[in-house]
């Protein structure tokens with residue numbers, strides 16, 4: 175299916191038309207929301223606006239590299255929470271050897287998402303219509319006669335409710351780089367092309383984006399040294415190979431259950447830790463208890479999954495801030511793991527001396543006269559007991575190219591996205607708790623400047639960071655999409671009725 179490209183959309187005006195739900199962003203979050211809305215067969219008109227040429231890809235699945243694997247076993251990647259086998263069944267039609275525990279290429283997952291939408295569209299439905307619009311939404315302006323969406327090319331659309339599914343592309347984290355210092359963005363097309371031969375490449379970041387870049391460089395035959403730098407020098411931990419039966423269990427229970435001895439997994443427990451320090455200590459104790467019973471730490475991390483949102487929400491805000499600042503990165507590398515085969519590949523590169531991980535803060539990136547850049551790295555100060563002494567001098571890495579692998583910023587007020595800036599300026603949105611993501615209520619309605627939940631603006635996926643701890647992976651996104659698909663048709667109808675009354679009075 176290709177995305178239609180048109181500039182204006184006729185207003186529904188009279189109320190005789192079904193209400194319109196516009197979804198901004200056609201990555202995984204937007205596409206799964208659209209597919210689930212179509213499944214509901216509600217009398218609505220769905221308009222999905224995406225600026226990329228293909229739907230369902232977004233940042234994560236818009237890759238042509240087969241070595242970019244999903245970091246969740248196939249059993250966890252269905253687009254439909256009530257049908258955990260959906261992705262595996264589809265994947266087997268393409269790769270008969272795929273099973274519930276396979277870590278499949280992300281490229282394949284993008285195809286799957288597009289297939290899901292096509293499949294829903296092809297089902298005969300009398301009452302739901304769907305249109306995809308290629309374009310960038312520059313402004314979303316709620317008014318008495320509905321919400322106006324202004325496209326960057328000058329076109330406008332009108333909707334009764336709008337779902338923001340802007341995902342990870344809202345903007346990269348800022349970097350202290352001098353102009354001309356050869357910094358490329360890992361997520362930009364062609365970022366790995368024409369690297370100066372025989373010269374080292376420096377990656378800023380050691381998370382999943384850096385892992386992607388390392389395997390893509392290796393696949394492309396790059397044989398120079400790769401330096402990856404981050405403040406804590408933490409690479410994602412590897413998954414253990416997942417037998418199909420365990421993968422299915424994980425998919426059906428959203429995590430392998432752990433014994434609730436620490437109280438962390440008991441939803442009624444009044445004695446939940448109330449500080450970041452106590453929470454980390456309880457988690458460590460749980461891991462130790464699991465180890466004493468011969469169980470791997472991964473069972474504890476996965477077993478906590480159904481409880482992490484509640485644990486996060488139960489902490490007072492200063493403690494959430496402490497947890498976010500000091501412990502979240504550690505949690506993430508254990509929680510968002512890489513496929514075992516990718517971990518083996520990185521180990522081999524490190525053993526061969528082709529990949530080096532440096533711990534420290536990039537204080538400057540300076541252009542070098544003959545091309546390339548020098549990165550000055552201040553080693554992390556952790557006192558005499560840590561791996562780097564307080565007196566360790568700055569380290570300088572000379573590189574032919576620098577690739578920014580820092581991932582998306584969570585602080586949306588600082589990324590300079592016209593759509594988000596407009597919403598903040600209008601007072602229709604405000605940053606979420608700790609300044610992360612957008613502030614939303616439990617249903618995903620945007621909270622305005624005064625904290626009131628909107629009747630017409632909603633968000634899902636990575637935009638809900640801050641309000642939620644876990645909101646970036648498919649298992650969370652599909653649940654959010656399912657919940658939206660249940661409430662949006664009613665909300666859109668109510669908004670449309672409100673607009674008609676407003677006009678009549």
Ligand SMILES: Cc1cc2nc3c(=O)[nH]c(=O)nc-3n(C[C@H](O)[C@H](O)[C@H](O)COP(=O)(O)OP(=O)(O)OC[C@H]3O[C@@H](n4cnc5c(N)ncnc54)[C@H](O)[C@@H]3O)c2cc1C
Nearest residue numbers: 199201202203232233244245310311341342343635647648
């Ligand atoms: C490299 C990487 C690998 C990942 N791997 C996995 C994995 O294996 N398993 C897993 O569960 N999760 C994974 N994730 C997590 C990922 O966040 C989710 O799986 C999912 O892709 C998020 O989708 P999204 O639609 O919210 O965001 P995105 O993928 O960022 O998509 C947002 C879309 O919105 C569009 N857009 C943004 N602004 C506008 C605008 N103003 N107008 C029009 N269009 C706009 C963008 O073009 C983009 O296509 C990965 C993430 C990354 C970054």
